[in-house]
Amino acid sequence: MRSDLTAPSLPIFAVTGLTKVYSTGDVEVRALNGVDLTLEAGEMAVMLGPSGSGKSTLLNIIGGLDRPTTGSVMFKGEELSGAGDRQLTAYRRDHVGFVFQFYNLIPSLTAWENVALITEVAANPMQPGDALALVGLEGRMNHFPAQLSGGEQQRVAIARAIAKRPDVLLCDEPTGALDSATGIIVLEALARVNEETGATTAIITHNAGIRKIAHRVFSFLDGRIASCEINETRIKPSEVSW
Amino acid sequence: MTGLRMLDRKLVRDLARLWAQSLAIALVMACGVMTLILAMGATRALEETRAAFYDRTRFADVFASATRAPESIKADIAAIDGVSSVETRVVNPVIIEIAGMAEPATGMLISIPDHGEPSVNRLYLRSGRMPEPDRPDEAAIIESFAEAHGFQPGDSFAVLINGRKRELSITGITLSPEYVYAIGPGDMVPDQKRFGVIYMHRSVLEGAYDMKGAFNDISVTLSHTADKDEVMARLDAILKPHGGTGAYDRTDHMSDAFLDSELTQLRAMAQVIPPIFLFISAFLVNMILSRLIALEREQIGLLKAVGYSNSRIAWHYAKLTLLISVVGVVIGAIAGTRLGHGMASLYGEFYSFPFLVFSQRPDLYVISTGVTFAAALAGAANAIAGAVRLPPAVAMRPPAPTRYRSLFSGGSGGFRLPFSQLTIMALRHLVRWPLRTALTTLGTALPVALLITSLFAFDSVDHMIDTVWFRADRQDATLTFAADRPEDALRAVARLPGVIAAEPFRAEAATLRNGHRSRIIQIIASDPDTDISRVLDRDFKPIRLPPNGILLSERLAEHLDLKTGDQVEVELSDGQGRRVLVPLVGVTNSYVGLNANMSREALDRLSGIGPRLSGARVMVDESRIRDLYAEVKQTPAIASVALQGISRQRFKEVIDENIGISITIYVSLAVIITFGVIYNSARIQLSERARELASLRVFGFTNAEVSSVLLTELGVMVVLAQPLGWLVGRGLAELVAKGFESDLFRIPLIINPPTYAVASLVVLGGAVVSALIVRRRIDRLDLIRVLKTRD
Numbered sequence A: 001m002r003s004d005l006t007a008p009s010l011p012i013f014a015v016t017g018l019t020k021v022y023s024t025g026d027v028e029v030r031a032l033n034g035v036d037l038t039l040e041a042g043e044m045a046v047m048l049g050p051s052g053s054g055k056s057t058l059l060n061i062i063g064g065l066d067r068p069t070t071g072s073v074m075f076k077g078e079e080l081s082g083a084g085d086r087q088l089t090a091y092r093r094d095h096v097g098f099v100f101q102f103y104n105l106i107p108s109l110t111a112w113e114n115v116a117l118i119t120e121v122a123a124n125p126m127q128p129g130d131a132l133a134l135v136g137l138e139g140r141m142n143h144f145p146a147q148l149s150g151g152e153q154q155r156v157a158i159a160r161a162i163a164k165r166p167d168v169l170l171c172d173e174p175t176g177a178l179d180s181a182t183g184i185i186v187l188e189a190l191a192r193v194n195e196e197t198g199a200t201t202a203i204i205t206h207n208a209g210i211r212k213i214a215h216r217v218f219s220f221l222d223g224r225i226a227s228c229e230i231n232e233t234r235i236k237p238s239e240v241s242w
Numbered sequence B: 001m002t003g004l005r006m007l008d009r010k011l012v013r014d015l016a017r018l019w020a021q022s023l024a025i026a027l028v029m030a031c032g033v034m035t036l037i038l039a040m041g042a043t044r045a046l047e048e049t050r051a052a053f054y055d056r057t058r059f060a061d062v063f064a065s066a067t068r069a070p071e072s073i074k075a076d077i078a079a080i081d082g083v084s085s086v087e088t089r090v091v092n093p094v095i096i097e098i099a100g101m102a103e104p105a106t107g108m109l110i111s112i113p114d115h116g117e118p119s120v121n122r123l124y125l126r127s128g129r130m131p132e133p134d135r136p137d138e139a140a141i142i143e144s145f146a147e148a149h150g151f152q153p154g155d156s157f158a159v160l161i162n163g164r165k166r167e168l169s170i171t172g173i174t175l176s177p178e179y180v181y182a183i184g185p186g187d188m189v190p191d192q193k194r195f196g197v198i199y200m201h202r203s204v205l206e207g208a209y210d211m212k213g214a215f216n217d218i219s220v221t222l223s224h225t226a227d228k229d230e231v232m233a234r235l236d237a238i239l240k241p242h243g244g245t246g247a248y249d250r251t252d253h254m255s256d257a258f259l260d261s262e263l264t265q266l267r268a269m270a271q272v273i274p275p276i277f278l279f280i281s282a283f284l285v286n287m288i289l290s291r292l293i294a295l296e297r298e299q300i301g302l303l304k305a306v307g308y309s310n311s312r313i314a315w316h317y318a319k320l321t322l323l324i325s326v327v328g329v330v331i332g333a334i335a336g337t338r339l340g341h342g343m344a345s346l347y348g349e350f351y352s353f354p355f356l357v358f359s360q361r362p363d364l365y366v367i368s369t370g371v372t373f374a375a376a377l378a379g380a381a382n383a384i385a386g387a388v389r390l391p392p393a394v395a396m397r398p399p400a401p402t403r404y405r406s407l408f409s410g411g412s413g414g415f416r417l418p419f420s421q422l423t424i425m426a427l428r429h430l431v432r433w434p435l436r437t438a439l440t441t442l443g444t445a446l447p448v449a450l451l452i453t454s455l456f457a458f459d460s461v462d463h464m465i466d467t468v469w470f471r472a473d474r475q476d477a478t479l480t481f482a483a484d485r486p487e488d489a490l491r492a493v494a495r496l497p498g499v500i501a502a503e504p505f506r507a508e509a510a511t512l513r514n515g516h517r518s519r520i521i522q523i524i525a526s527d528p529d530t531d532i533s534r535v536l537d538r539d540f541k542p543i544r545l546p547p548n549g550i551l552l553s554e555r556l557a558e559h560l561d562l563k564t565g566d567q568v569e570v571e572l573s574d575g576q577g578r579r580v581l582v583p584l585v586g587v588t589n590s591y592v593g594l595n596a597n598m599s600r601e602a603l604d605r606l607s608g609i610g611p612r613l614s615g616a617r618v619m620v621d622e623s624r625i626r627d628l629y630a631e632v633k634q635t636p637a638i639a640s641v642a643l644q645g646i647s648r649q650r651f652k653e654v655i656d657e658n659i660g661i662s663i664t665i666y667v668s669l670a671v672i673i674t675f676g677v678i679y680n681s682a683r684i685q686l687s688e689r690a691r692e693l694a695s696l697r698v699f700g701f702t703n704a705e706v707s708s709v710l711l712t713e714l715g716v717m718v719v720l721a722q723p724l725g726w727l728v729g730r731g732l733a734e735l736v737a738k739g740f741e742s743d744l745f746r747i748p749l750i751i752n753p754p755t756y757a758v759a760s761l762v763v764l765g766g767a768v769v770s771a772l773i774v775r776r777r778i779d780r781l782d783l784i785r786v787l788k789t790r791d
Ligand SMILES: Nc1ncnc2c1ncn2[C@@H]1O[C@H](COP(=O)(O)OP(=O)(O)OP(=O)(O)O)[C@@H](O)[C@H]1O
Pocket: A022, A023, A024, A029, A030, A031, A049, A050, A051, A052, A053, A054, A055, A056, A057, A058
């Protein structure tokens, strides 16, 4: 949609000096230890890093699921870190799409209904059928999660996340539970959505091969962003070597 | 550290985690235990005390009265096959005058033998002594009356014996098996102040009532092998020439009949209420344990894999069940015992026994513990069997995802029902476990039913008060003459101070027969269109008494197997032995006693003795009531006076007193059940759906929207439970009303809409509170933790 991603007027997210400290008893865990980053509108970012390095913590904070200990998260110029529960709920509802490793579909609703669940309360949603078509599931709309494979379930989760036309799509290990072939189908769906809806997309993964499909790759280490690389040339998900 | 100890630790932690749910279940069990102990303990207390008291005082088996029978026939009666002892007496109603009390009290003056104890219906002396034979003004009185007036031996009061005022000196205070429940004429509840029983020597009463060598009351005890009906028939035959009014047995004896109805009520309570609680606790145990085992299937698999035996695992979960039951039993036993003592002292107020001890024998506790454990284990059995059946390998895998059916979304052809996806989630979950939904609904319906079953009594009593005192017997007082009088006596009554209006009546004892069925009854005759006291038809409309024929109350007509239009054979107990066929012209409504009504014209014709009056019903000017009381006490021609105005008040007082107690008890019981069912069911749903609900929160649904999924589900069950509860409640109320029905009184089945509403509101209130407690947990769901784990 947007041709020029290198010079955006306003970043979607501007994160500065973010820390998150968990104190359980007398042990203090610094999950995030001074993170600065910006995410541009429409960009696709991949986040890599060893287990425990703080990726999920960051994603949860910018997704409005959690609050930082210190630091600031600006979403489209508005401060998120001080928001109350009610505001965060509204923020998630209006602006964020989530995709998780374990799909989190509602087992009592069909694929179509799982998407409709979100579009019913969204301001400017797609048709649930269109969202499912975008991830190639137009033929499975009336199936319940129990009748779908893991990859299909994850694509329903993606359709559900994008059906409200979110500003950001946050994916925490979306392919973590899938085999390579299925993982590629899911990544293709994500790439297509990113292209067609322009949603800023952040993908956490342990698969370094996936880094090539992103505009930018952030590497985490001990609660910090250790490096950020820009891909001059991106590859298609189908070309990812698993 | 042994494995057993580790499992026990798990047990303690499970209990600590599930404490609120466990406590809710334990409380439901406690209610079962409490009501069981209470009902069984009180039943036993009453039954055993009554049996011991009757035995000790030789309470008669058969009773009869006559106008005047010569003492010589006592031998004939004693000779009846099956009769073991006989006591003849002179018994008369009296008006009692007590200093400082305006309204006259009524009493029964009963003779005791001049020498020695009576062989039947002995007295139990509480204090003082029995009267001396040579002192004609000495009397013993029953305890309830003495206590109400603070009488001690040595005090005195006056009675009007055959028109003469007589000062009596109290020598002793006694109890009698005939007046354990001492209720005066025209009263529906005991009024200890206004009803006294007075015992004096036979020779004194024979003199006072001109009954030398005669008696008018007889009681007999029977041998074990006696044929009671045969004895009663022979007794009737012997007494008939002497104005016998028909023998009756203990079932028709006021005091014993009231005791019996109390016992019936207690037994019904023991049979109906504790099972409700036990059933619900079994269901709740099943719910909580099934969920726990479902959550712990991996742990169970692991335990089995490392070599724990099935029986050890089963015992582990059984122990959890038993621990909850122990808490329930302990709370229930303590509450039951304490309330039992309270109940015994409440009985002490109404029933005059020499002693009344709430039974606390250990077997009562053993039985209640046994049935509670059994119910809990029965509820647990199927869940535990599930744990035992789990093969270790399968147990280690997560359960297959639940499959739902595509209901509530409408047809496939693009048509959709107007349900939001959140509502569809709730509804599909409901139908996914139909049995659980049905049981939860039933569990919520039962407290509604319980409330209706207990509260309907007040509607019925209101209706009875309205019918008996505001539609039928509207008089302020009923004056009964010492002997039947000619018609001009009515003018004398009308002239009494304060009397605004008076209606005469004639009462004659008669035997009514239809084929082999017969009944001895008082026929009450009044003027055709009376206004004060009226006979009501089955639609509660006053009936104009026809110049011919007889009207019978519903139950009496049933006893005699008669329908309107049939002929009933009437034989007056006047010793003449004339039998006349009289048409049954209508069936009447009556809640108290068995009634037969005629017009005076018809009864006068039947008796052959010209217009006669037995008494009058009067309306009284409130401001002059004291003058009337004073005059009545002075008037020898008036043998007794029943004060309907005061009865009415006293009845309302007693009922109002009871309303408070029973409403508190039943509302608490209902709230406990509601809480137990709804809270547990909500907690289990929350546990099953925590992940789903947290996901909804992640997607930006508000706490209110997320809670609505759970609350919709609960709401549907609670709403469905209401009509079901009304239906079950009505059914149970009908059983209760039927169970109470006796010849003495009948409770109409009246349930007013507000009663249904109150029952529902209490349960809805309990449900809302339970739901709100669970809602707070939804508000605190940990979103991130849920996302890290898979189902
Ligand atoms: N609720 C919590 N309480 C205490 N410590 C926590 C909590 N949540 C996360 N942590 C700690 O914070 C650190 C960062 O966790 P985070 O989940 O962000 O890691 P991650 O990079 O997503 O790891 P992974 O790749 O394994 O998912 C970890 O050391 C973790 O133990």
